[in-house]
Amino acid sequence: MAANAGNKIRNAKLVLLGDVGAGKSSLVLRFVKGQFVEFQESTIGAAFFSQTLAVNDETVKFEIWDTAGQERYHSLAPMYYRGAAAAIVVYDITNPASFTRAKKWVQELQAQGNPSTVVALAGNKADLLETRKVQIEEAKTYAQENRLFFMETSAKTAINVNDIFYEIAKRLLQGQPAQNPQAGMVLTQRPNERLVSASSCCS
Amino acid sequence: MFSTQIRDVDDFNPRRRRTLWNTPAASMLTTTTHTIRYPTSRKGHASAHQLSAKFEDLYGFMVEGNVDDVNVLNDVREKIREQGRVWWAVEASKGANWYLQPRISSNGGEGVISVTSLKLSVLTNTITLRRLIRKGVPPVLRPKVWLSVSGAAKKRSTVPETYYDELIRATEGKTTPATLQIDHDLPRTFPCHPWLNSEDGQAALRRVLVGYSFRDSEVGYCQGLNYVAALLLLVMKTEEDAFWMLAVLLENVLVNDCYTDNLSGCHVEQRVFKDLLAKKCPRIAAHLEAMGFDVSLVATEWFLCLFSKTLPSETTLRVWDVLFNEGAKVLFHVALAIFKMREEDLLRIQHIGDVIDILQTTAHHLYDPDEFLTFAFDKIGSMTTNTITKERKKQETVVMAELDQRIRRLSSLKMDG
Numbered sequence: 001m002a003a004n005a006g007n008k009i010r011n012a013k014l015v016l017l018g019d020v021g022a023g024k025s026s027l028v029l030r031f032v033k034g035q036f037v038e039f040q041e042s043t044i045g046a047a048f049f050s051q052t053l054a055v056n057d058e059t060v061k062f063e064i065w066d067t068a069g070q071e072r073y074h075s076l077a078p079m080y081y082r083g084a085a086a087a088i089v090v091y092d093i094t095n096p097a098s099f100t101r102a103k104k105w106v107q108e109l110q111a112q113g114n115p116s117t118v119v120a121l122a123g124n125k126a127d128l129l130e131t132r133k134v135q136i137e138e139a140k141t142y143a144q145e146n147r148l149f150f151m152e153t154s155a156k157t158a159i160n161v162n163d164i165f166y167e168i169a170k171r172l173l174q175g176q177p178a179q180n181p182q183a184g185m186v187l188t189q190r191p192n193e194r195l196v197s198a199s200s201c202c203s
Numbered sequence: 204m205f206s207t208q209i210r211d212v213d214d215f216n217p218r219r220r221r222t223l224w225n226t227p228a229a230s231m232l233t234t235t236t237h238t239i240r241y242p243t244s245r246k247g248h249a250s251a252h253q254l255s256a257k258f259e260d261l262y263g264f265m266v267e268g269n270v271d272d273v274n275v276l277n278d279v280r281e282k283i284r285e286q287g288r289v290w291w292a293v294e295a296s297k298g299a300n301w302y303l304q305p306r307i308s309s310n311g312g313e314g315v316i317s318v319t320s321l322k323l324s325v326l327t328n329t330i331t332l333r334r335l336i337r338k339g340v341p342p343v344l345r346p347k348v349w350l351s352v353s354g355a356a357k358k359r360s361t362v363p364e365t366y367y368d369e370l371i372r373a374t375e376g377k378t379t380p381a382t383l384q385i386d387h388d389l390p391r392t393f394p395c396h397p398w399l400n401s402e403d404g405q406a407a408l409r410r411v412l413v414g415y416s417f418r419d420s421e422v423g424y425c426q427g428l429n430y431v432a433a434l435l436l437l438v439m440k441t442e443e444d445a446f447w448m449l450a451v452l453l454e455n456v457l458v459n460d461c462y463t464d465n466l467s468g469c470h471v472e473q474r475v476f477k478d479l480l481a482k483k484c485p486r487i488a489a490h491l492e493a494m495g496f497d498v499s500l501v502a503t504e505w506f507l508c509l510f511s512k513t514l515p516s517e518t519t520l521r522v523w524d525v526l527f528n529e530g531a532k533v534l535f536h537v538a539l540a541i542f543k544m545r546e547e548d549l550l551r552i553q554h555i556g557d558v559i560d561i562l563q564t565t566a567h568h569l570y571d572p573d574e575f576l577t578f579a580f581d582k583i584g585s586m587t588t589n590t591i592t593k594e595r596k597k598q599e600t601v602v603m604a605e606l607d608q609r610i611r612r613l614s615s616l617k618m619d620g
């Protein structure tokens with residue numbers, strides 16, 4: 001894979017945590033391969049993916065750990081979130097129990113994880129508005145109180161999926177000298193392309 | 204010859220059969236059902252090697268691979284036929300149910316006979332069987348051989364004939380956390396397999412998993428068992444036999460508490476595995492350690508799904524042949540072998556992502572079970588069940604202390620919050 005000339009590549013470990021069936025694997029699959037499948041195999045232990053993103057003239061290479069959601073797999077989680085630069089805590093907006101579980105993950109990350117970890121909260125399945133059970137205001141307030149950034153996403157329709165990863169990448173790069181602060185983040189033209197080409201950068 | 208054998212298998216407890224996986228065993232072994240036909244010669248079409256094809260493997264899974272994989276699978280089908288002939292020849296000389304005789308069990312489980320009553324014929328049968336099983340049980344014989352060597356048949360014989368039917372009846376209409384999770388996972392279990400993707404297949408899988416969750420409420424249902432039970436159904440053909448294989452697996456073959464509560468058994472196995480890797484593949488272990496790569500990151504799934512999500516189906520089942528006959532130590536052989544096969548490549552790699560890519564790609568393409576298992580036994584060197592039992596005992600204390608500490612930390616969090 002040819003890296004952009006003169007581009008710094010920053011490796012970032014990212015972990016997805018959340019209740020079983022919240023859509024962690026689906027979010028990753030959408031982000032990495034641009035796909036969605038109706039019946040995503042349940043994750044055992046964890047699955048690994050990598051994806052590269054360009055933000056301005058820098059590149060973040062995400063090493064993504066998509067963990068298993070079932071409660072008894074909880075004891076394996078530290079292995080995956082240890083040393084993570086970022087975490088996405090996922091819940092399903094149609095399932096209040098998954099929101100409760102998400103809060104527990106946030107709490108655990110705050111207590112056990114690295115304080116500099118960028119934590120995002122994703123209210124997934126945002127396409128299922130008719131069966132929504134977790135109100136957006138409630139999640140927003142919770143996120144503000146806990147200094148997380150929050151988005152509602154849909155792995156099915158792709159809404160906000162790339163955005164949440166870009167936002168994380170941006171925040172990871174913050175604190176480093178920004179060379180071109182005016183330029184926005186650049187989205188991959190084709191989500192299944194692993195590396196954003198230099199030409200689409202800073203346009 | 205196959206047709207006779209199939210009839211034998213079909214006659215095996217027909218009354219208690221609930222659902223049958225409908226792909227006839229004979230066609231499974233004799234037809235190749237590629238979606239696209241590819242040149243059969245391995246040489247000559249260099250570019251064809253890169254072509255990716257979707258094809259059906261020996262157990263009906265739709266898989267993706269290149270032309271070499273298709274060719275290897277065809278060779279494997281041929282080897283299975285040969286291996287079948289070897290089994291029938293042994294049957295012809297020793298009698299139809301020779302392997303159902305008492306034997307010396309390396310599992311230390313059921314059917315063990317004392318050394319004083321040891322007869323030479325028993326000893327030779329045990330050795331012959333072990334050798335034959337390592338070379339592979341023909342798919343049509345798997346149900347019968349597995350039930351016998353694993354101790355599942357013995358387990359079943361201790362309860363009334365109606366046990367399974369009654370168990371299933373007792374579960375009907377009941378909802379538990381386990382049944383909810385099972386229902387959620389049914390359509391997510393090998394959706395690439397046509398039968399498992401069908402209503403019949405999912406109903407059968409549901410009964411086996413729900414039935415087991417009522418048999419052992421401590422295990423209930425653990426994700427991962429869905430894949431194991433699904434593959435058992437495909438092999439055993441009847442739900443009830445699959446159920447008993449699942450029971451013997453969890454209750455006798457695998458480490459205790461592999462799937463219960465906090466997966467403590469699984470943590471123990473992971474620690475044993477790390478120690479073995481350091482002993483058997485010290486260079487790899489040191490390199491990965493220096494990279495900060497914890498082998499459990501990949502190996503956890505291997506041990507929980509017994510490689511069913513990792514290796515091609517026939518290769519997985521060849522591992523299970525040995526698993527049921529010789530015990531869980533084969534899982535370590537296989538896990539170590541996947542690392543060891545790529546030793547030189549792994550030593551060159553500096554990124555965690557690349558380690559995982561290499562291991563996954565290697566494992567997914569192990570279509571030739573003979574080559575792989577020979578490697579796993581010859582290149583890893585012997586390990587006895589005893590050593591592993593001792594090693595587990597040692598790790599158990601550490602794991603328990605660790606999990607305990609974690610629970611206390613987390614519950615103190617909840618008090619604050």
Ligand SMILES: Nc1nc2c(ncn2[C@@H]2O[C@H](COP(=O)(O)OP(=O)(O)OP(=O)(O)O)[C@@H](O)[C@H]2O)c(=O)[nH]1
Nearest residue numbers: 021022023024025026038040043069125154155156
């Ligand atoms: N409508 C809708 N369905 C979704 C969405 N994301 C995931 N799903 C479905 O929800 C189910 C569970 O999705 P997964 O991605 O497997 O969930 P998970 O969190 O990885 O689950 P575990 O691996 O078991 O912990 C699948 O059947 C998906 O198709 C979404 O955004 N919208």
Ligand SMILES: [Mg+2]
Nearest residue numbers: 024025042043
């Ligand atoms: Mg998942």
